[in-house]
Amino acid sequence: MPLETFHASSALSMGVELELQLVGEHDRDLASAAADLLELAQRQTFPGDIKPEMTDSMIEVATGIHDSHATLLAQLRLMRDALVKDATRLNVSLCGGGTHPFQQWSERRIFSAPRFQQLSGLYGYLAKQFTVFGQHVHIGMPDPDSALRVLHALGRYVPHFIALSASSPFSQGSDTLFDSARLNSVFAFPLSGRAPFVLEWSRFERDYFARMEDTGIVRSMKDFYWDIRPKPEYGTIELRVCDTPLGVDRAAQIAVYLQALCRLILSGEDPEPVEDDYLVYTYNRFQACRFGLDGLIVHPRSHAALPLRDDIAATLERLAPHADALRSSDALDALHRMVRGGGNDATRLRAVHARTRNLLAVVDDAVAAFAQ
């Protein structure tokens, strides 16, 4: 199947997808409830899109297309309220967080749909270990070349998104010492990582996609698990590195942070991306996963070491005029307070664990945070 035509979309429009955890009421372990929740959600008009994910204790919800933070947040809250209401009727709870703190991957069941069963056949235990929960953000691009340019220019900011959203400190019953352990599960897939450095759509299509397709490894863009990938049928680029935050408010803040960054890049305020920017990419990404906001990254151009916290704060200041134009200043202020003040969601979950010494209490806290 040839690469789909890049459908131009309204520039800087946004859409958010959230993968959510379904946890049992009695033991707080992941619960097989996706099919039941879908059945119930579809009885009435669900205020958004809802679909199953790889294993049957995950559910994915998606917003429509939004231009502003206010409408995006409103829809996220509506979806959350509808989900919480339905989940209550089924004796399950919903929560964010990139990983479940103590679920055992071998206990998971692949959702009964041909695509997931086929992926499970291909990837073996990786599929069950992929019971991790991410936030994906789509931003509309005016044309395909801009999409690729913005995609590569965003590479330098990927650690920001990892650190801001990190909410997966625990995995399989232990503290991983990572703020985002979830991304370690994503790296295991053969087509993960970053997109090849090509800045024109025609070349991407001819010199990369067509040749990859010829190898028989991929059939569509869906087969690439890149950190940021173009989505031609939507006319967007899709950022996929974020953990699902504990609350939908944070999810909306992260989306508008990306929106403002894209506006800044499209307006030409950032230097043009070059392939050497990627020299520090995986190192910086690791720093963000491991240490969250306390990571120490290397600037791709100056090669200076700088605290991630400071880099995000400085970026937020540069974004101020763009945030004003996009009416998202309040949301970015909230991120600023988080960066300067407390910590991310991973910090919060660790604090709960330190206080209670109980991973059940950690899930309780995540459930409460989601419903707020």
Added chain:
Amino acid sequence: MIFEAGRIFTLVGWPAVLLLAWLAGEIAHRGLAIPRVCAYSLAGIVYSAWGGAPHDAETRAAMSFLANFSLALFLFELGHRINLRWLVTNYWLTLTGIAESLLTFVVVRAIALAMGQSPEIAMVLGALSVATSPAALVRVVNDLRGSGQVTERALHLCAINCLISVLLMKGAIGYWQLLASGSVVSAVWNSAAILAVSVGCGILVGVPLPWLLRRLRADERGVTIVFALAVMLVTLLTQGVNVSPLLAALTLGVLMRRKRLVLTPAQRNFGVLGELLTLFLFVFVAGMATWPTTAAGLALAVLLSLGRIAAKMSATAAFAHVSGTSTRKGALTGLALAPLSTFALLLLEYSRTAGFGLADSALSAIAGMVIVMEFVGPVFAQWALVLAGEAQRTEDA
């Protein structure tokens, strides 16, 4: 001397029978995809028919205590899975439980009357049929690592119908006492007092327990041991004052859950100790049942069993949509409620020791139904979970 030898033979026979029962259970589970508990029951019935069941009162009392303790562990485990808030927020589920119980009572009682049983026996049969065996259901759920709506709902409905069964049974006893003594006060007092004291015993042990566990900072195995000892304490306490150890254990479980103290997945069934006690429970209890001796008895048993399952399935299916699931899953929930026996039999045994004269004649009438459901019930429960796609095994197989 001869008596002593016989007694030793009986006692030594037990571990051997338990070992055989366990082996049969593994073969049933792995080779035939039949629940292990069916094989345990079969072993019990064979052993009992062979004359292996203890005859002297002392051994019988000791074994009866063990059986009660073991069943109480299951009720505790069931209780700690019960979310009282769910029963309030999704009140349709609670109504399902009440409707399902009452319909079962009415249908089974009607069938028994139509088949020529006396009104008293019909009433006892109806009351006992209401209960789903928590031991068989919890065991099947744990064996299959069931997770989903049918599992959740069946466990909650099981707790409700056990409670209603106890109340109906007490009502039947009360009615009998009313006929015998003519005192309404005595009848009502008997039922209410037993209920209150049973729940009270559960609370008495349950309230200080969370405090103790938090002080000890117990790990998951520590929590399991303390839970098991608490259940033993509750069993002894309730048997001492002659009330229901099962309701007390259920109360204890519900209390622990509300305090967020739970058995971890690794400690379900109370680990290896629990496995051993389960084995004993099913072998011992099945030994108390007897085969119907006549064709009419067998026909009655089959009819009662069919009526019971039909009543449960139609009630749960009827309320499925309003309570938030599909009619299919609703019907499967009813099917999962099929296991009978352990609870009913111990209830009957208990009623007999409490001086309920009717129970002896009811026992022979119910024996057939019990024995049919002994094997069929867990198999139906397993089918229900597999058909609902809630069993881990379906994918592994």
